[in-house]
Amino acid sequence: MVRYDAPLRDYTFLFHEVFQVTDISERLGYEDWDRDTIDMMLEEWGELMRTTWLPTNMDGDKFGCIYENGQVTMPPGFKDAWDLTTAGGWFAAAAKVEHGGMECPLFFRNAMDEFAISANMALSVVSALGLGVYDLLTTHGEAHLIDTYAEKVASGRWCGTMCLTEPHAGTDLGMIRTKAVSLDDGSYSLTGTKMFITSGEHDLSDNIIHMVLAKLPDAPEGSRGISLFLVPKYLPDEDNVNGISCSGIEEKMGLHGSPTCVLNFDASVGWLIGEANSGMSLMFEMMNRERLATGMMGLGLGEVAYQNSLDWCVERRQGRDLRGVKDLHEKADTILVHPDVRRMLLKMKANNEGIRALGTWIGTLLDEMHRGDEESKVHATALIALLTPVIKALGTDLGCETCSLAIQVMGGAGYCSEYGVEQFYRDVRIAPIWEGTNGIQALDLAGRKITQDFGRNLRSLMWPLVEFIEENRDDPAMARYTKPLHQSVRGLQQLTLLMVAEGMGNPHFLAAGATDYCTYFGNTMLAYMWARMARVSLDAKAAGIEDSFYDAKLRLADVFFAEILPDNVGLAAKVQAGHKHLMKFPEASF
Ligand SMILES: Cc1cc2nc3c(=O)[nH]c(=O)nc-3n(C[C@H](O)[C@H](O)[C@H](O)COP(=O)(O)OP(=O)(O)OC[C@H]3O[C@@H](n4cnc5c(N)ncnc54)[C@H](O)[C@@H]3O)c2cc1C
CATH class of the missing domain: 1.20.120 (Four Helix Bundle (Hemerythrin (Met), subunit A))
Structure with a gap:
């Protein structure tokens, strides 16, 4: 069993001493988010993650998701953990009050992401996708869609997906073939196949709301001709499946608790989000938060990997301190006496704490960008433009390095499943690939x-x-x-x-x-x-x-x-x- 303690002290330092977040909350109208609330909520969230999500994490890896006859069953314990979090209203933390949310500042939501990822990355991506759908819907959706979907998606009672990738179109989304044709009542009929769709099908929620990229007839060539549609698994007024089928899930290196689905849309009914042919720019708009959240995946897994490998190192005894025996009563000193072991552990810790600071700074900038006055909006927008690809690429690269070091510093135990650390390495490896590969971030x-x-x-x-x-x-x-x-x-x-x-x-x-x-x-x-x-x-x-x-x-x-x-x-x-x-x-x- 792995252990996890949320890094609350580090967040107190970053929030209140380095970035003075309460000044930011006050100035930007997050009136309810004073210091006591921030600290108390963060502590509660950390505890919830430790006690309810973490215990399901190894089972997620061991048993994985089961695909049978078009349906996906999530690993043992996942549904209970999800329902408990929904019941506590936690998923709606960043949502608007009118949708049952708490309108928390984004720097706070960013810290929540880190804890959730550390406890169970597979579950955390379901929640991140829900927030992405919620953001797109409430920023660009028509009122009838917001009325029908926003509250349920915000709460976690309905989950969401992002359907971009197709078998022949990954990085180059301009090549997608999924078609959308308009219907008489203002809705659209979508047909096509999407692959690698995270949480495309599962039993966590009653409905799944897909955000799908597709092309309208006569759309311009390439990425300028892509539109975005909301396509629910179940239509609002009827209780029947909306022509969406899952034809399989991928066998993967890690993240076994997250179903990666092939989804077929067969004349599925959907609604346009935003303007026709603006799908890519809408997606990019949302990417700022998503890419920060992906950078946090490197940190979340890096942190839990560090904590568990450290526990091993303080107990493990091999060899002697090169400058003389440290512990006369034992046959060997702990491996903490070795400079190379210290190099690995301290590099991991420095990676984590550096990225946590950078992520927190970017979180405050996102708040400035959304709620600041004109001058600070312009300034924050410019910084976010630069820092978003950086945190996505650097955060996930360092996460991989940190999880790899966690294995290395434990020796053979690091490589064995019993100790849990190798799972983090397999799980984190997707982060430099999805949400735009790190190579694409660098080009951006x-x-x-x-x-x-x-x-x-x-x-x-x-x-x-x-x-x-x-x-x-x-x-x-x-x-x-x-x-x-x-x-x-x-x-x-x-x-x-x-x-x-x-x-x-x-x-x-x-x-x-x-x-x-x-x-x-x-x-x-x-x-x-x-x-x-x-x-x-x-x-x-x-x-x-x-x-x-x-x-x-x-x-x-x-x-x-x-x-x-x-x-x-x-x-x-x-x-x-x-x-x-x-x-x-x-x-x-x-
Ligand atoms: C577990 C998992 C979950 C996923 N979840 C989702 C999801 O929920 N929704 C969704 O839509 N997609 C999802 N994806 C897809 C993911 O976003 C893509 O895999 C990713 O965008 C890369 O696309 P690709 O796999 O087709 O690689 P390719 O595009 O074929 O790229 C292969 C390599 O070529 C490089 N490359 C490609 N084009 C260029 C270029 N122009 N310049 C320089 N280098 C380039 C890439 O960086 C990469 O190294 C998921 C994938 C996985 C594995």
């Missing part, structure tokens, strides 16, 4: 977001960074953080100029360096987060607050600046190396 950053609006996004980002460095320039205690941060920021500016200049003449140059550029970018953002966390910790110590938490934070900042940020030197060299060594390799010699 390097090819679109940095040049958008003549570089305004980047200027919006550089300004707070440079200001922070300036403010701390004269503080010797901060120099070990601000100096490498400054170097990294300057390096980022130079790499960006190179990418733009060379990339204009040769798109292969830009595309070849995009992934390394994106990681460099992400590491620089983490450096900024670590420097900010160090600033707060130093201030707390200077104020005489006795709490080992701050010492640990400062020491972990040292780990980040010594073990992780230096990777940027190699990353920059790889970006500068360009594309020729890749593109000149003859196809026949692969």
Whole structure:
């Protein structure tokens, strides 16, 4: 059995000391979300996840989902855990009050996502999809659709899906073939096959509301001709299936508790969401939150993997401390005495805490983007444009690295199912693939977001960074953080100029360096987060607050600046190396 304790102390630090979220809630009209409420709700949610979702997680992996005669049965315990969470009103946390929700700030919802993923990622994706459907529906759906579906989807009594992928169209959604034709009553008839549809069929809820990408007759070619439709499994007035069948679920490497379905739409009735042919832009609009949530998958699994591998390491005894025996009463010291073991554990911890800070910052920016005044909206929108692909790609890459290290640091036990950690590694591996592969995120950053609006996004980002460095320039205690941060920021500016200049003449140059550029970018953002966390910790110590938490934070900042940020030197060299060594390799010699 694995264990999980929600990282409440770290969130108290981030929410109230680093990002001052209660000022944000107050200013943005989240009146009910004061400090006590935030802390209490987060604690309750963490406890619910630990006590109800976590115990089902290993069964989800072991028994998986069962497909029989077009129906999918979820693993043991999943339905009870789902119903309990629905009954508590938790799924509606971010929904509007008029739909039974609590209108929580998005930074809070982001923390909820992390805990849910740690406890049971398979269940957490069902809830994330429901929220995605709810957002699309309530932002762009017609009133009759909102009246029929919003409350039930928000509560979790009805679940949702995103149906984009088709057998021949994954990244290149412009090639989809699912057709929609209009019917006399204003609805549409959809026909086509979607594959890899998460939670496309299951027994958690009475109805499943699919958001489906399809093409209208005479639509423009490619991605400009895609429309979005809401297609329910059961029609609202009748109790019969709406021409949707599930013809199978995938056998997968991990995430066995999540059914990945082939769905056939056969003259299924649906309703247009938003304007015709605007399906891709609507999806992209929603992607900001979804991609942040996907980045959190890396963190959620990275955190639970860290906690369990740490438990093993503090007990496991092998060898002696190289500088002399530590524990005379035992035949061996714990493996925590070994520098390499410490390197692995501390890298995991630094990955997690860095991404948690970045995710929290982005959560507050999403709130500013939705509710701030005009100036802060513009600023937050520019930052979100840049940081969304970064958190998706970096968060999930680091999640994979962290879960892999969790296995490595445990030795053979890490590889064996009994100890639970190998499941996290198999489960997290999907995160760099779905919601747009990480390669596509990197292209989005390097090819679109940095040049958008003549570089305004980047200027919006550089300004707070440079200001922070300036403010701390004269503080010797901060120099070990601000100096490498400054170097990294300057390096980022130079790499960006190179990418733009060379990339204009040769798109292969830009595309070849995009992934390394994106990681460099992400590491620089983490450096900024670590420097900010160090600033707060130093201030707390200077104020005489006795709490080992701050010492640990400062020491972990040292780990980040010594073990992780230096990777940027190699990353920059790889970006500068360009594309020729890749593109000149003859196809026949692969
Ligand atoms: C478990 C699971 C659950 C999923 N859930 C859903 C879901 O709920 N709804 C849904 O619609 N889809 C879902 N998907 C599909 C998922 O989003 C796609 O697998 C993903 O978008 C990649 O598409 P693909 O698999 O067709 O890979 P491909 O598009 O064939 O890509 C293969 C490789 O080529 C690269 N590549 C492709 N095009 C380019 C390019 N232009 N430039 C550079 N590199 C490129 C990719 O980065 C990748 O490395 C799911 C998939 C899985 C495995």
